[in-house]
Amino acid sequence: MFAPIFKVCSADPGVGALIGDGTECRLYLFGEAPADVIKPYAVWQTIGGAPDNYLADRPDSDRFELQVDVYGTAATQTRNVARAIRDAIEQKAYVTRWGGESRDAPTKTYRYSFDVDWWVSR
Template sequence: MFPPIFTVAAAAPAVTALLGSNPTRLYPFGEAPQGVVYPYVVWQTITGSPEKYLAGRPDMDGYTLQVDVYADTGSSARAVAAALRDAIELQAYVTRWGGESVDPETKRYRISFDVDWYVAR
């Protein structure tokens, strides 16, 4: 019922090389635990809807996810974003590159992008 972004990312060696494997630092609901090691990624569903059929119950749900990469350096953030993109694009669609920024207080780097994912029920 939910997009398998964690399963896909955790199965990609290029992603786990950057985000770890125990745990893989990819967190739902847009929140990471306090004191998490950088780099890390948060994601959240920003919209979604079931497919619509007149003849019966939908067999697929569509989701749009916002993915945010946080890192100590710009090059690290870009490397994580590229690894995630490469893993995700085999199963879903990157639909928006949201931009790059540096938090004025923490001086951490952020890259944001959106993914459209269709999930069979």
């Protein structure tokens, strides 16, 4: 019932080199990143989706729309992590929107956002 984004990203060497791998991967479900997390890191959340419904049978797949937000201490660092996550998940899903870049003035944290559509077989 959920897109396997953590499983895919935490196993990818490119992502692992930048935000850790395995259980140490700094890719968190929305609201779950620790307050003192080391940057760079990323968060993701489901923002939409639907089962692939049929008239005669149960759905055999689900589509998930995810938003991924990457945070870092420098623009280049943040972009590099976003690129690595994109490269890891594009083998399994589709990037559907580049959400843009921003910088939080008080914390000086950089952010890059993008959306993904992910089809998951049941």
